[in-house]
Amino acid sequence: MMKNVVAVRDLVVVRGEREVLPGISLDVAPGVTGLLGPSGCGKTTLMRCLVGAQQVRSGTVEVLGEPAGSAALRTRIGYVTQAVSVYDDLTVAENLAFFARVLGVDRASAEEAIASVGLDDHRDQVVAKLSGGQRSRVSLAVALLGSPDLLVLDEPTVGLDPVLRRDLWELFHRIADGGAAVLVSSHVMDEAERCHRLLLMREGRIIADGSPDEIRRRTGAADIEQAFLHLVEEKGQVA
């Protein structure tokens, strides 16, 4: 068993009046981990905790052996939000060059990041002129700068065509093969099969944790969507 990259214990996050995460605990190991659950179940909040962008009420979040949000982690985590967090009025190459300077990595790795998301042909185009899928890949490229040890990707494949989605999942696996941990959230259950490991999440809690095969076997379901429904109904009966 490899050492965990992320360890969350009894994490409580309250936003406004609502307890979004009412005491969640989980681990993330190297490899590609899928964080699956319906919209509004707390996936984004959990991811924001990992990168140190979220105020937390209580509990601990440890990333790569350090408390989440500590200065030493800021060059070691790549984070992609659901919003395309790049500058619309700059070209692809200018965006990457800027973030590379902030991170203190060289220009070569900026070019590498552009190539790995397949945007070489668009490197000198202004981001605002690109399609939605291309823009989200620019945002992803920024997260790849400096080969981070943990990639936190919030719904990176939403709205992309099937070919692109397949290419991106191949990229996530290549990154994971290089030794990094990749945590990918999605509310689309059919992406589950592409992960080494799954965390199924509902209403701020982890309701299942294991490989896609394990979860299907445990629930006797044909696919992860069925397994999810099975788990939800099972919980409902207990309560």
Added chain:
Amino acid sequence: MNPRITLAVAGRVLTQVRRDHRTLAMLLVVPCVLISLLWWMFDDLPGGLFDRFGPALLAMFPFIVMFLVTSVTTLRERSSGTLERLLTMPMGKLDFLLGYALAFGLLAAVQSALAVAVSVGLLGLDVNGPVWLLGVVAVVDAVLGTALGLLVSAFATTEFQAVQFMPAFVLPQILLCGLFVPREAMPGVLEAISNVLPLSYAVDAMQELVGAADEGAVWGYVAVVACFAVAALALGAATLRRRTP
């Protein structure tokens, strides 16, 4: 704080402005046009009114323009998620703020150089003090505008709101800066308010340069404006949170 990151921010902001030709043209041309308009309006009237109003206008341009530009651009950073992303990177809050101040200070220097050249060279504005000092005052005004713009962007959730801060924050300062009624002649309460508004000192500095030209006094006013700018930057830094609710 890290000079590499500060310069990266400044360079990026300048690239964005350079790409936006319309904004760039407005930044550089509009002040020259307005100051010419002012001169033309007063041209046939006696009493050296252009010499009285011109310097105040030179103090206001960089302040107003940079206030607007900064409040909108930083609001965009906040709402697009780029600010959150930068704050998960090794970006110091001061790097971010000073990067902006540096970029817009530089733009203001160019803007003022043009406006001063037009005022002094073409329109015959009488400046008794050194002309370069006008530029210094303008840059400090611009940094003040940038700092206040950064600060108010924290309290706006849309660009529409951010623009509304201009009449709320800037117009009262224009009314009370001593341009329309000398500050000593105002009702006591208004004079007291005028004394704690930064633009009053910016206008004082410009008027001193054009009038009595006591350089010591000018630097005094510049120092006051700079203090306001530093205070606003510090408050602005407090509104940049790595962790948000």
